[in-house]
Amino acid sequence: MTTAEVGRARLRKEDAHLITGRSRYTDNITLPGMLHLAMVRSPFAHAKITSVDVAAAKSSPGVVAVLTGADVAAEQGSLPNAWPITPDQKAPAHPAIAVDEVAFAGEVVACIIARSAAAARDAVELVDVDYEGLPVVLDLEEAAKDQVLAHPGLGTNKSATWVFDSGEAGTGKPIREALDGAEVLIERTFYQQRLIPSFMEPRSTVVDPTGEQITVWSATQIPHILRLMLALTLAIPESKVRVIAPDVGGGFGGKLQVTPEEAITVLAARHTGKPCKYTETRSESLMAAHHGRAQVQRLKLSATKEGIVTGLDVSLLADMGAYLGLVTSGIPILGAFMYNSIYKFPAYRFECTNLFTNKAWTDAYRGAGRPEATFAIERMMDELAAELGLDPLQVRERNWIKHEEFPFTTVAGLEYDSGNYEAATAKALELFGYDALRAEQSRRRETKDPVQLGIGISTFTEMCGLAPSRVLGALNYGAGGWEHAQVRVLPTGNIEVVTGSSSHGQGHETAWSQLVADKLGVPFENVEVLHGDTQISQRGLDTYGSRSLTVGGMAVLAAADKVIEKAKVVAAHLMEASEDDIEFADGRFSVKGTDQSTALGEIALATFSAHNLPDGFEPNLDSDATFDPQNFSFPHGTHLAAIEVDTETGRVSIRKYVCVDDVGVVVNPLIVEGQVHGGLAQGIAQALYEEAVYDDAGTLVTGSFVDYLVPGAPDLPHYTTARTETPSTTNQLGAKGVGEAGTIASTPAIVNGVLDAVRHLGVKDIRMPCSPSRVWAALEEAKMTGGVR
Amino acid sequence: MIPSAFDYAAPNTVAEALSLLALAGDSGKLLAGGQSLIPVMKLRLADPQMVIDLGRVEGLAGVREDGDALLIGAMTPHHQVATDPLVAAYVPLLAKAAATVADPQVRHRGTFGGALVHADPAGDLPAPVLAAEATFILAGPGGERRVAAADFFQGYFTTAIAEDEILTHVRVPKYTGWGAHYEKFTRVAQQWSIVAVAAMVRVEGGTIAEARIGLTNMASTPVRATAVEQALAGAPLTRDAIAAASSHAAEGTDPASDLNGDAAYRRHLAEVLTRRAVVTAAGL
Ligand SMILES: Cc1cc2nc3c(=O)[nH]c(=O)nc-3n(C[C@H](O)[C@H](O)[C@H](O)COP(=O)(O)OP(=O)(O)OC[C@H]3O[C@@H](n4cnc5c(N)ncnc54)[C@H](O)[C@@H]3O)c2cc1C
Numbered sequence A: 001m002t003t004a005e006v007g008r009a010r011l012r013k014e015d016a017h018l019i020t021g022r023s024r025y026t027d028n029i030t031l032p033g034m035l036h037l038a039m040v041r042s043p044f045a046h047a048k049i050t051s052v053d054v055a056a057a058k059s060s061p062g063v064v065a066v067l068t069g070a071d072v073a074a075e076q077g078s079l080p081n082a083w084p085i086t087p088d089q090k091a092p093a094h095p096a097i098a099v100d101e102v103a104f105a106g107e108v109v110a111c112i113i114a115r116s117a118a119a120a121r122d123a124v125e126l127v128d129v130d131y132e133g134l135p136v137v138l139d140l141e142e143a144a145k146d147q148v149l150a151h152p153g154l155g156t157n158k159s160a161t162w163v164f165d166s167g168e169a170g171t172g173k174p175i176r177e178a179l180d181g182a183e184v185l186i187e188r189t190f191y192q193q194r195l196i197p198s199f200m201e202p203r204s205t206v207v208d209p210t211g212e213q214i215t216v217w218s219a220t221q222i223p224h225i226l227r228l229m230l231a232l233t234l235a236i237p238e239s240k241v242r243v244i245a246p247d248v249g250g251g252f253g254g255k256l257q258v259t260p261e262e263a264i265t266v267l268a269a270r271h272t273g274k275p276c277k278y279t280e281t282r283s284e285s286l287m288a289a290h291h292g293r294a295q296v297q298r299l300k301l302s303a304t305k306e307g308i309v310t311g312l313d314v315s316l317l318a319d320m321g322a323y324l325g326l327v328t329s330g331i332p333i334l335g336a337f338m339y340n341s342i343y344k345f346p347a348y349r350f351e352c353t354n355l356f357t358n359k360a361w362t363d364a365y366r367g368a369g370r371p372e373a374t375f376a377i378e379r380m381m382d383e384l385a386a387e388l389g390l391d392p393l394q395v396r397e398r399n400w401i402k403h404e405e406f407p408f409t410t411v412a413g414l415e416y417d418s419g420n421y422e423a424a425t426a427k428a429l430e431l432f433g434y435d436a437l438r439a440e441q442s443r444r445r446e447t448k449d450p451v452q453l454g455i456g457i458s459t460f461t462e463m464c465g466l467a468p469s470r471v472l473g474a475l476n477y478g479a480g481g482w483e484h485a486q487v488r489v490l491p492t493g494n495i496e497v498v499t500g501s502s503s504h505g506q507g508h509e510t511a512w513s514q515l516v517a518d519k520l521g522v523p524f525e526n527v528e529v530l531h532g533d534t535q536i537s538q539r540g541l542d543t544y545g546s547r548s549l550t551v552g553g554m555a556v557l558a559a560a561d562k563v564i565e566k567a568k569v570v571a572a573h574l575m576e577a578s579e580d581d582i583e584f585a586d587g588r589f590s591v592k593g594t595d596q597s598t599a600l601g602e603i604a605l606a607t608f609s610a611h612n613l614p615d616g617f618e619p620n621l622d623s624d625a626t627f628d629p630q631n632f633s634f635p636h637g638t639h640l641a642a643i644e645v646d647t648e649t650g651r652v653s654i655r656k657y658v659c660v661d662d663v664g665v666v667v668n669p670l671i672v673e674g675q676v677h678g679g680l681a682q683g684i685a686q687a688l689y690e691e692a693v694y695d696d697a698g699t700l701v702t703g704s705f706v707d708y709l710v711p712g713a714p715d716l717p718h719y720t721t722a723r724t725e726t727p728s729t730t731n732q733l734g735a736k737g738v739g740e741a742g743t744i745a746s747t748p749a750i751v752n753g754v755l756d757a758v759r760h761l762g763v764k765d766i767r768m769p770c771s772p773s774r775v776w777a778a779l780e781e782a783k784m785t786g787g788v789r
Numbered sequence B: 001m002i003p004s005a006f007d008y009a010a011p012n013t014v015a016e017a018l019s020l021l022a023l024a025g026d027s028g029k030l031l032a033g034g035q036s037l038i039p040v041m042k043l044r045l046a047d048p049q050m051v052i053d054l055g056r057v058e059g060l061a062g063v064r065e066d067g068d069a070l071l072i073g074a075m076t077p078h079h080q081v082a083t084d085p086l087v088a089a090y091v092p093l094l095a096k097a098a099a100t101v102a103d104p105q106v107r108h109r110g111t112f113g114g115a116l117v118h119a120d121p122a123g124d125l126p127a128p129v130l131a132a133e134a135t136f137i138l139a140g141p142g143g144e145r146r147v148a149a150a151d152f153f154q155g156y157f158t159t160a161i162a163e164d165e166i167l168t169h170v171r172v173p174k175y176t177g178w179g180a181h182y183e184k185f186t187r188v189a190q191q192w193s194i195v196a197v198a199a200m201v202r203v204e205g206g207t208i209a210e211a212r213i214g215l216t217n218m219a220s221t222p223v224r225a226t227a228v229e230q231a232l233a234g235a236p237l238t239r240d241a242i243a244a245a246s247s248h249a250a251e252g253t254d255p256a257s258d259l260n261g262d263a264a265y266r267r268h269l270a271e272v273l274t275r276r277a278v279v280t281a282a283g284l
Helices: A015-019 A117-124 A140-145 A175-180 A223-234 A260-272 A282-288 A328-336 A370-388 A392-399 A421-432 A434-446 A469-474 A508-520 A548-574 A600-609 A669-688 A741-761 A772-784 B014-027 B037-042 B078-083 B085-090 B092-099 B104-109 B112-118 B126-131 B226-232 B239-246 B263-281
Strands: A035-041 A047-053 A063-068 A108-114 A128-133 A158-165 A184-195 A204-208 A214-218 A241-244 A276-279 A292-303 A309-321 A347-356 A451-461 A483-489 A495-499 A527-530 A582-585 A588-591 A597-599 A623-627 A636-646 A652-662 A719-723 B007-009 B028-031 B050-053 B063-066 B069-073 B135-140 B143-148 B153-155 B166-173 B178-185 B195-204 B207-216
Touching (some): A063 A117, A108 A117, A108 A260, A140 A347, A184 A370, A223 A241, A223 A260, A370 A741, A392 A421, A421 A451, A434 A741, A495 A548, A548 A588, A652 A741, A669 A719, A741 A772, A772 B263, B014 B050, B014 B166, B028 B037, B069 B112, B078 B092, B112 B166, B178 B263, B195 B263, B239 B263
Parallel strands (some): A214 A241, B028 B050
Antiparallel strands (some): A582 A588, A588 A597, A636 A652, B063 B069
């Protein structure tokens, strides 16, 4: 394969239509006779529904129908959870429209169907719901006590407890030995605050029930999974459902869901026989689309006096919110394999208890389990360094897997195929100016400068490319992790690539075109990428978990390989040579040792006309491939942050941010850069800005972007980004995945930096987000307790 | 995000606007830049039956001199206040404060008068207007009346303006020989003030002759930090003297507690920010 395209920083071909307003988002779709939906949502976090009076709403001008939970109880089924992590996992039924109880504020209790969006909205106020309040449980540690139940019918708030023990699994020693024999034992509790994915395009669904098929357009990351799940949930033959994800404006895991609103829009279309549209408001999105993170992490780390880690014991409480979504229960488990990160300690235990609360449901959010794990271990490495008075980098070096030790089987049982932590770190240090910043830090400490400097380090790895189907099977996940692609050669030699992994902002159309252009030796412009419609792309498992390139991209390459094999047969036939003598390079098939050659396009035309094909050869070059990865891929990197803390106000500013990421072979550096920048922004947002806050009654206080602080460009620093390139050995390209790296790595880098700036003043920890008021309060508390060391 | 249905009128004169307002009674609402009113209507926290748009009313936008004062029209957009040469010359405090409001879009739509009548305790214009000892000119059915800034802001989102009145202009005395600064503290760039301090200082030789300090978001209305002003008057122009005076900044305030910080934090911020604002205003 030539590499004129792979590695080239091409501008994205999809951008022209996206940035000139020629996009087609779901809400842009208007069908003849289309009706509009508005949802009536519970203002209470936990209540019995004693009656729903829709009479006034029904007679409001423009209203066609009103659906209540009772109206659709028999047909709405229960929204799916595809990941029962234990055989005894408990979960409440999850009706799209609540029938007799609501378990979080924002849950749908009725749906207005009207001739205009305004008429639907007007009637929302006219629905009279009687609620009988029930006690609410909001705090995770309270929920664990089972005194107040989020779902009284379940008898407990505990959904499931999942354990990994390296002693039992045979991947390491028992944790007890490590903890008992510890020369140094660090115990900490960290709080992963609740976050809201905050995708730019709110969720929207249009359903057209006319004809034989139900066509569903939805702002979703997962058209294929949605099709299957809607069919199963609403008892519609799968073959009658077509799902289209048109332009989708971001997801970050937030659109990796089968939502009540999608199911309700199908039900509404079914009831009225008319096309129906639902588009949520931003307020609804913040309150009712699934949230992320929300864990309490209790950690014990044992080490020698030299800073060699001997064991890690992790005990988690994970907030499911009120219901289990598609993969809610598995999110903490995705982190279970990552707490050991790049380090090679011998003993590890992980235990997670999934708990229900009366808050919005949680599920995947960029990084899904891995940011939590990385945060915990990277914070603990800094705590260990502080305890021993060592440089935090030194402690990491003493524990990490050396580049000559790969492939390396970790204490969590994964096989890391490749990596070079030394190289990435060396490069980062050079770009950062580590020693000069450390010198400045001491100066500022000595002069008691009101602005203190801290250096935050995060040497991370993550598992990408979800996922080997067998591994998912072993974890009891409901589906596989393969991806499908088709490469079609048109008579003109133009190429159509059909991918099951559909883009919602990532740039697949560009990257896949680059891959195929090199593979088949055709111009980039001649490749068209088709995706996001289950009628065009019949098979697929969609986009999440940094899987697109390492799984979907490999399926594309495998399908293109098959095209070459097929074309070779025709080439040999046409040039009257043996297949073994045919060589393919730069889009041409040639006969070894001769100057005879023919282009792929010519073979495509010859195949199409079919006048002269080998006996039994089907007249097309089109090929399908399904790729199931044999292993995950393991991007890694070293992130360094220089953090200034204004001790007078508590304000944190990021003075410098350097990241060196190793994502393996890069197809398009511009796209990689974009993913890194966006990822960093979201990770920094968790460290400093964002938190979903509820009041004591269970009402979301951060119900708009006035209070839920998503940072904008002015709030974020200039990033110095660089890469090392250690190819993955588990796929033909050597790629690893980059969609979540920045988010995973940056949060601990920032928080470690904040603490490094103020630790000498006696501050031991600050809960995220490290807002000015929290940092100031921590400084005040340290002053009061005379914590200055 | 769809408001309730409403009627809309776009009068050309203050008199027309006043009679429309009288007709609508308490179901009428004046629309200036819409940057506060439209969001609350879309969230259905307000549902006026009649929206009276002041956008076409003549003579309400712009800045002009009026003897020893400037007359700033209620419909002058924030952007214009921030960049107007007369404001820069005579009350730079207002220009500096207006420049911190939101983003360029909001500053081009949102108006000086709208922000003052809206009287958000976290809004950035009330405290500077209070510190500058401006006068509000109100048109009503019975003619014009004038209200001093100190009497205008009455409580949380509440002012001295009556339901049948329109704010037409704000009269701000000219300040010559004063330094000014608006020190705004937020968590993200585009945010209402957590706390902000509006400071004007007149320096004579090596001493501070006079100071006017207004505090944003330290109570349900903007407040004057009179104890700081008194301590500064006649104080030497040194950082220590300013710091000592600023330690009185929270006296007499009653800040709220919210997600951005509790009352104790706000009191502390008021002191730090007052010191910084005065230091900058005094050109130290
Ligand atoms: C995203 C965003 C961010 C913002 N950030 C900030 C910020 O950082 N700092 C800040 O100070 N403000 C901020 N604002 C508010 C902004 O300053 C508004 O422009 C201002 O609060 C209202 O001005 P307006 O002209 O838009 O008034 P409108 O919204 O049109 O009206 C506001 C109220 O005043 C009344 N009113 C308006 N004009 C008159 C008049 N002449 N006479 C009598 N009554 C009148 C209206 O009836 C209404 O009740 C922000 C707004 C937005 C949308």
